[in-house]
Amino acid sequence: xxxxxxxxxxxxxxxxxxxxxxxxxxxxxxxxxxxxxxxxxxxxxxxxxxxxxxxxxxxxxxxxxxxxxxxxxxxxxxxxxxxxxxxxxxxxxxxxxxxxxxxxxxxxxxxxxxxxxxxxxxxxxxxxxxxxxxxxxxxxxxxxxxxxxxxxxxxxxxxxxxxxxxxxxxxxxxxxxxxxxxxxxxxxxxxxxxxxxxxxxxxxxxxxxxxxxxxxxxxxxxxxxxxxxxxxxxxxxxxxxxxxxxxxxxxxxxxxxxxxxxxxxxxxxxxxxxxxxx
Numbered sequence: 001x002x003x004x005x006x007x008x009x010x011x012x013x014x015x016x017x018x019x020x021x022x023x024x025x026x027x028x029x030x031x032x033x034x035x036x037x038x039x040x041x042x043x044x045x046x047x048x049x050x051x052x053x054x055x056x057x058x059x060x061x062x063x064x065x066x067x068x069x070x071x072x073x074x075x076x077x078x079x080x081x082x083x084x085x086x087x088x089x090x091x092x093x094x095x096x097x098x099x100x101x102x103x104x105x106x107x108x109x110x111x112x113x114x115x116x117x118x119x120x121x122x123x124x125x126x127x128x129x130x131x132x133x134x135x136x137x138x139x140x141x142x143x144x145x146x147x148x149x150x151x152x153x154x155x156x157x158x159x160x161x162x163x164x165x166x167x168x169x170x171x172x173x174x175x176x177x178x179x180x181x182x183x184x185x186x187x188x189x190x191x192x193x194x195x196x197x198x199x200x201x202x203x204x205x206x207x208x209x210x211x212x213x214x215x216x217x218x219x220x221x222x223x224x225x226x227x228x229x230x231x232x233x234x235x236x237x238x239x240x241x242x243x244x245x246x247x248x249x250x251x252x253x254x255x256x257x258x259x260x261x262x263x264x265x266x267x268x269x270x271x272x273x274x275x276x277x278x
Contacts, residue, residue, distance in 0.1 A: 060090035067099055076106045094120040098130050105137060113137050128154040132166045139173035147173050164194035171203065180207060191220075198229035205237060214244045225254060232258060236267035240276060 053061075063086035071079040080103050086096040101116030117134035120127055135150030151170040155163060171186035184207050190200045201220040208217035221238045224230055235258040242251035255271045262268050270278035 054090070056090040057093060060086040060093045060096060063089065064093070064096050064099055067096075067103075071099070071103060071106070076103045079103050080107075092123060094123045094127055094130065097123070098127070098133060101130075101133055101137070105133075105140075110137060110141060126153070126157050128157045128160045128162065128166070131157075132162070132169065135166075135173070136169055139169075139176060142176075144173060144177040144179075164190045164197065164200075167193070168197065168200050171200075175203070175207075180210075183207065195223070196227075196229075198224045198227070198231075198234065202234050202237070205241070209237065209241055209244075212244075214241055217241050218245060225257075230257070230261075232262035232265035232267040235262070236271070239271065243276065 063082045067079040067082035067086065070076075070082060080100065083096050083100045083103065086093060087100075090096070097116045097120035101113040101120070104110070104112035104116060114134070114137060117130050117137065120130040121134070124130070131150045131154035135147045135154065138144075138147035138150060148170065151166055151173070154160065154166045155170075160166075167186050167190035171183045171190060174180075174183035174186060184204070187200055187204050187207070190197070191204060194200065201224050205217045205220040205224075208214075208220070218238075218241050221234060221241055224234045225238045235254050239251045239254045239258070242248075242254060258265070258271055259268050266278070270276070
């Protein structure tokens with residue numbers, strides 16, 4: 001096996017965890033910025049509509065929406081204060097606990113995060129966003145078996161719309177646990193749902209490169225590098241894969257792109273030195 005790829009794989013993992021963390025920490029909010037419905041769509045009769053909401057719940061939702069805004073602006077402590085006020089208004093609001101767990105993760109307080117996710121799950125044991133984020137927290141603590149239980153539970157929730165996100169995270173966790181075959185299966189399933197996700201594609205390419213399956217690795221990394229999602233890390237992995245396939249012109253083109261777009265990156269400096277084992 002090529003000596004270049006153990007280090008490349010470590011680089012891939014660092015990038016993957018950084019990107020995944022940024023993505024997952026905001027996962028308690030839906031695409032439009034509103035918190036998800038705690039029921040996860042498992043019981044139509046239990047879905048709360050606006051007319052069902054108490055004034056306390058409405059106040060709590062408003063505070064949570066404000067907290068999400070502050071969190072997205074990089075003000076986690078201000079967000080935490082809004083969450084405290086949300087829970088003072090309605091201590092039975094699962095979304096507030098989920099967001100509190102996410103904020104505590106950002107603040108590097110795993111005990112606070114775990115308590116928050118457990119409280120959300122006590123209110124709704126099948127809340128997929130709580131299960132997902134709790135699984136990611138456990139994975140970061142190397143509690144891999146417990147993490148997998150949370151991911152499996154989230155994926156078992158009917159009509160769960162963020163399956164690709166959880167499959168991706170499960171694959172990340174399995175890689176961290178050294179379970180490469182399981183990770184590849186999870187990530188492949190995630191890719192079938194969300195082929196445009198660069199974290200999924202990048203990691204699949206890295207796994208295949210480790211096994212010297214260069215053509216298959218090329219398929220995934222080329223899709224990323226031909227998109228706006230290309231980064232210094234994806235271009236660098238693409239260069240190495242193209243070199244292994246003796247595609248010198250493709251490798252050179254990727255190198256030129258790397259130097260043009262990310263001239264100060266460690267990957268660009270390694271390319272200039274011709275240090276392809278970096």
